Amino acid sequence: MNIDLIAGARPNFIKIAPLIDAIEQSKNNGFDIDYRLIHTGQHYDKNMSIRFFEQLNIPEPHINLGAGGGTQAEQAGAIMRGYEKVLLNKSTDLCVVVGDVNSTMACAIVARKMGVKVAHVEGGIRSGDMTMPEEINRIVTDSITNYFFTTTKLAGENLKKAGVNENAIFFVGNTMIDTLMKFKSSFRKPIFWDKLNLENQNYFLLTLHRPSNVDNENSLNNYLVEILKNTSDYPVIFPVHPRTKNTLNKIGFSNKRLFLTEPMGYLEFNYLTMNSKAVITDSGGITEETTLMGVPCLTLRDNTERPETVDIGTNELIGTNPEQLKLALTKILNSTWKKGGIPEKWDGNTAQRIVEILLKLG
Structure with missing residues (x-):
């Protein structure tokens, strides 16, 4: 064959x-x-x-x-x-x-x-x-x-x-879980880990790439404002997708707790995921990875094609209104986020x- x-x-x-x-x-x-x-x-x-x-x-x-x-x-x-x-x-x-x-x-x-x-x-x-x-x-x-x-x-x-x-x-x-389990022991620190004094669960990880979230300048700006307002004094690490970078350049957003990086390799990105306090994302695949690793995940979407990550795993749909982030991030800061489990097979x-x-x- x-x-x-x-x-x-x-x-x-x-x-x-x-x-x-x-x-x-x-x-x-x-x-x-x-x-x-x-x-x-x-x-x-x-x-x-x-x-x-x-x-x-x-x-x-x-x-x-x-x-x-x-x-x-x-x-x-x-x-x-x-x-x-x-x-x-x-x-x-x-x-x-x-x-x-x-x-x-x-x-x-x-x-x-x-x-x-x-x-x-x-x-x-x-x-x-x-x-x-x-x-x-x-x-x-x-x-x-x-x-x-x-x-x-x-x-x-x-x-x-x-x-x-x-x-x-x-x-x-x-099969995404096959890869995660095979390479988990090989995850490695990104080059900026020590420079930023990052430690286990002392930072948030952010990814955004969906057109509905990043193509509109006001939408992206409002998300960043709400995230930074409701994450206490924790650093927010933001590997920037090429699509998102275009809008970020236009709005010129900056904050001393927001650290922008280039897209990372698989091993470095999942090291960040595994050790983060929580992941804020609009990606579907990342919700599967956080579910396996038991990491809290906030999805900035109104729906998901992976409901098992919500019903069984560590993911929650926050919606597309940035103001809804406050309650979810409060749960993270208060350590009251759900534990989650791993889907069958x-x-x-x-x-x-x-x-x-x-x-x-x-």
């Missing part, structure tokens, strides 16, 4: 790394399985791409489509044109896409049109928010997918409600389960 593994953005790299390990292990055990790693080039910045390959021991991609940036349509179109050429030159038995980025949807569409079956790792998750580009990517991808590997039972129920045959749905767990063995199923599907 020959498989194309599609990766294009930071979350993809984290989810694809354990799949590569599991495929290599199966190959070494004599099973007829091989892969072609295809980097679409959706994230092309060193901090957002190359460093992740290095730190997660991901091999050099067999093919880099070099799609680059641009609008949603420009990026998706470049990925589709590039992947179509790849399949015309040499097809494959199965296209495995992960997550919900433009690369996921674009390559799934091309594969199906070229007669190649598609497997979607992390299929079935839904936020119900059609203003999110990722939600559209999820729905489109799942509408044409052949095999679904789900992180939770709820994701499987979402697929069944959409008319998917239950025989095509496999509840396997979360988030045990570090998801990729192995996926590969075992793929071998049976043949």
Whole structure:
């Protein structure tokens, strides 16, 4: 069996790394399985791409489509044109896409049109928010997918409600957790740790990148004001996404407790996450990581495609009104945040389960 593994953005790299390990292990055990790693080039910045390959021991991609940036349509179109050429030159038995980025949807569409079956790792998750580009990517991808590997039972129920045959749905767990568990002992201090006198639970970690939160100057400014007003005298570490940086430069916001950094590597960022007092974010993937690590997480969104991080884990939806931060941050400062637990099958063995199923599907 020959498989194309599609990766294009930071979350993809984290989810694809354990799949590569599991495929290599199966190959070494004599099973007829091989892969072609295809980097679409959706994230092309060193901090957002190359460093992740290095730190997660991901091999050099067999093919880099070099799609680059641009609008949603420009990026998706470049990925589709590039992947179509790849399949015309040499097809494959199965296209495995992960997550919900433009690369996921674009390559799934091309594969199906070229007669190649598609497997979607992390299929079935839904936020119900059609203003999110990722939600559209999820729905489109799942509408044409052949095999679904789900992180939770709820994701499987979402697929069944959409008319998917239950025989095509496999509840396997979360490959992002596989990576987290494998590399947890290798997390390392960022270079500014000692300079800022950071210690365990003596700082907050902030990430913001969603257009609704960072494209509007007033919105971003109001978030920063409320966060700093309600975090006592704790430092706030803010690795700045390229999208967010543009708006920050316009508003010129500064505060002696707010420390801006470049996007970090996987090992450094998760060291910060693991040791923070709490994480404030609008990312979905980070809520999964904080849940496994037992770190309080405040999500600046009205909805989530990962409700298990709220129902079971350490995450809470704060909403998109900055004034709602005060009550949540008071709980953090008073040490009254919920403890949380770990969802079923988030045990570090998801990729192995996926590969075992793929071998049976043949």
